[in-house]
Every structure is written in structure tokens, then in C-alpha cells.
Amino acid sequence: MYQFDKRIVMTLDAGGTNFVFSAIQANQLVVSPISLPSNADNLDKCLETFIFGFTTVINELSEAPVAISFAFPGPADYVNGVIGDLPNLKAFRGGIALGPFLENKFNIPVFINNDGDLFAYGEAIAGVLPEINQKFSDSGSPRRYKNLLGVTFGTGFGGGIVINGNLHIGDNGSGGDLWMFRHKKFRDCITEESVGISALKRMYAEFSGDFQSDLTPKDIFDIAEEVKKGNKDAALRTFAEMGEEAGDTIAHAVSLVDGLVVIGGGLMGAAKYFMPSLMNELNGNIRKLNGESFPRLEMTAYNLVVENDLNLFLKGSSTFVNVLGSDKKVNYNSEKRIGIAISKLGTSKAIALGAYAFALHALDLNE
Template sequence: MNIGVDIGGTNMRAGIELGGSITRQSNILLENKESLSSTLSQLMDLIRPFTEYPVKGIGIGVPSVVDVDKGIVYNVMNIPSWEEVALRDIVEKEFNLPVFINNDVNCFTLGEHRFGLAKKYKSVVGMAIGTGLGSGIIINNELYSGNNCGAGEIGMLPYRDSILENYVCNRFFEDSLGCDAYEAHEAAIRGDSKVIRTWKEFGIHLGVVVKTILYTYDPEAIVLGGSIAKAERFFKPSMLESLKDFAYPESIKKLTLLLSENENIALLGAAALMEK
């Protein structure tokens, strides 16, 4: 029984992992993000009720680069006061429990591997597509974070006039249509032909990401998550079509593409940091 925490730029969630499920979950809206002391106090208040149960430790997923060995987080996305925070030491001191911290998309990927759709695969790449594009990597059943917790940042690779992320995240729809991906999804459902064409173009760009992952890691499975992945039916056909020019067609045949289904998978993956 472990506590899993998922920190976002707007909300923080926490819950207890028990038997592969999240129980006694809680969620808070993050306020006063300019203040380090205030945001840390909110985090402690979120976690504290769960420490009353016989938990072994706390795992925390954070949208940032993490010094995994020291438990320090840097430049946390959308929390300006978290430029460099020794989060592990702070939380361990507060609750006298072991604490493990990692990137949020790494936690998403670990959750899918330990408890979700990717349990039967030894090598997996998880992708969270939303405000940005993040990736997590499982190699030989182990989470691979890299030397600076920066492994899997496929979205930062140069692409066209910018980087891959800007073509495979919410910004793509803002630039192309002047609306966010949620609105674009709703318009596609209504049958808007221009928007549907934009989703097809999005699928082609996503196909470039998939090919990059295959050339780099050659995993057994790729798991798509994040808010934009819910629009799969509008981008998947063009994504698959774009994979036909991949240099190693047998790799495409063997690849399994999965769509994440469990809304608590990142919490489960954070809790699993205790066991990895």
C-alpha cells in the first residue's frame, strides 16, 4: 500500500494504491502558484490524510526534469515558484516516510507497464499528448529515466520550422485553427470538414513521432495517453498511413499501439516508484 501523487500545473491529485487500484482519492486546485511556501503547504495538506493509513511510502510524479537520486525538481511546468525544490527531503521530513520522485510521464508509462494495458510487454514507450508532448520509456521491464531524467524527450527534436512537440500537442490546433484540441475534437464530431482535415494532418505529424521512437527504441508497444489521445479515431488512420514508408516494415507489423483507458494510471505509476 503506497501513496501516489500526481502534480500538475493546475491540479494536484493523490490516492492510495491497493491491489492495482487507487482508493481514497483526493484532488485539489493549486492556488497562489507564485509562492513556494503556499504550494508546498497545499501539497502537504493533500498528502497528510493518506498517511493515517499503513502505507509504505510516497511516490510523486512532477511535470519537470527531476534529479531522481537526490529528489530535486527543476522548473516545474506552470508552477513558477518551483525552480529548484528539494522535494523529496521536504516531504520525507514532513511525514517520516520514504519518498520517490520522477517525471509525470515516466509515472504514466510505469503505471501502464505495472498495472495497465502494457503489463505483458518488456519494452514500452508511453506518450502523453496534451498541452505538450512527453514520453516515458520502459526497457527490459525497467523504467529508464536517463542520466538527467531527460530520456524520451522526443518532442524537443527539430522538425520543420520548429520542434516536433509544436506539431503534436494542443498548440498545433491553436496555430492551425485558432482553437484548442478539445474544441477541434468537438468540431470533428460535428463533421466539420476543415477540422477533420486538420486532424488528419496531425496524424501525419504523430506518425513522425512514432517512427522516431521506433528508430530510437524499437519497443514492443507504444501507449498513447493525454487529453488529445481521446480523439484517436480522427488521427489514427492518417498516422498508420504515414508509417508505411518506415524503413523496416516488419517492425511496424510487430508494434502494438495502445490507447490508455485508466484515468488513474499516472497515480498508480507514481505509487509504483516505491517498488521499482
């Protein structure tokens, strides 16, 4: 979708240290990204950075852009473009109408969303969803998926939901906020306490007893790989714990979404260490008070990174059954199944494509 659209949308990758400005046309970058200091502690300078960055992009374009669309950290009223009290962008306190401000400056529509939402939308438009559906087509299967849950393991635990090709924003702009789900083991805590950069650092310190070293997730990964000194068992346990907690949350969410799942974020380099426990959680059992046990999900979850799992997922268990009293047959899919994939687009590209597609979709709806 939109791979042949000639309209240009300006985008932004907003970090606490730098803002990276660019523009997309037909799902491709059309200017080299422009990185500028965010000036996050000074509102006036920060807003000047927005104006200078987007103006610089406009000056490099061969034609005028039709919109601005980007992800920005919350809390925020994304629908109205108002940014709330951000922990890493201190200038945005008390509610800053960033969207309307940029609309007044550039006289084009401005769309701001959560990065988890746009990651999911980008994967649904140009990532894992069309890729898997093409694999079904190539294998001769009539099966197609329309729904997707996107989750990110990075600074925190992000999420987004796409239903039948449409991004689920929610009435308050809070659709897909997985990070606030209840923790599996610590019932008075949020799930993000075990999924994300800070969570990994905390868990490794607790499991190893090393509260002095300020280790990064890469350090913990290197310890697991035995290329850095440390407690390997604690490192492996840390990633397994994150996988279990993420799997529990995804299991709750996918029961409502009933679609493919794609995972992205800065921690994906350690996927081989957390995916086994994540998949075990999805395909594990749950029970009733009387002790009866049955599968956690109605659907069997397949790890689409594993070739055998992918082949089984694509093959399915579809058969034909007779319609009683006639000579007709109907398709019977006796096994419900979902696929768990890892982003091939990469998180930043998926977010950018999601921002681009969201803007064009909104403009088309308003025509």
C-alpha cells in the same frame, strides 16, 4: 505485478491549479482523492499544501505508508528530487528540493518522476503490456513483449520508455523525452510544435484562416464532427497533421525501443481523426538518395484498436524451419511486428499505478 502487495504508497496528481492527493495499495486506491488548491504562486503556501494533503491522507490510512511517489512537471532533476523553473508553478524558481523536503517531513522515501515516464511504467505494469501478452497466451502463441514506448498527447507531447520491465530514466533523468525530437517538416523546430493542445489550436487557425476565435481542442473536434460551426476541412487537416507528426516521431523512437506503443492523454477522444495518418506514417516508405524505396520501419505496425489488425498481430507469421543436417526444427518469425494501442487504463490511472510500482520497485532494490 504488485496487485497483491500490501504496502501503501501515497501519490499526487499535480496540476497548475489543484493538487490531488491519494494512496494506493495492491494497485487500488485506498482513500478518496483529496483535491486542494496548489497555491502555485506562493512557495510557502504551496509547501504547506503538500504537508496538509499528505497528512490528511495518512490520517485516513489504516497503516503507515512506505513511500511517497508522484509525477511532477519539469524541468527537474528527478533523481535528486529538485524541481526547476516551472512555467505553470511560478513558486518553483531557482531549484526547489521538493523530494528531500518531503522526506524530512514524513520520514519516508520520496520518488518524483516525469508524467510521461510514469504513464509508460503504469501501462507496462498493469495496462497494455500485460493485456496484450495475455491475449497471446489465450491464443496459444508463445510470443511475449517486454518493451514499451508510452506517449501522451495532452498539454504537450510526453513520452516514456520501459525496457524489459524497467523504466528507462537515463543518466540525466531525461530518458523518453520525445517532445524535443526534430520536426518532420520544420527542421529547426521541435516535434511538439504539431502535437499537443497549443499545436492543435495553432494549426486550425492557420489552416482555416480564423485567428480570432480562441477554440479548444474539443471545439475543433466538434467542428470535425459537424456539431459546431467552423471549417470542417481545416479541423480534419489539423488532426491529420498531428497524427503525421506524432507518427514520424514514434517511428524514430520505436526503432530504438522495438516494442509495443501505447498512446494516452487528453486528446485521445479525437483518435479516429489522427490515428489513420499516424499509422500511415509508421507503415510508409523511406528512400535512399538513389531513389530506392523501402518500408520506414523494420517492423509492420498494427493498430490494435482495429479488430482485424489485432487478430493479424496476434496471429503473426511464425513457422518452423529445418535445421540443416538434423531432424530438428526451429521457430522462424518471418515478420517483425509492433502494436499501437490506446490506453484503456486512462492517463491519470496509468500515471498513478506507475508511481506506485516505481516506488515499490525502488524499495525492493534497496533492501
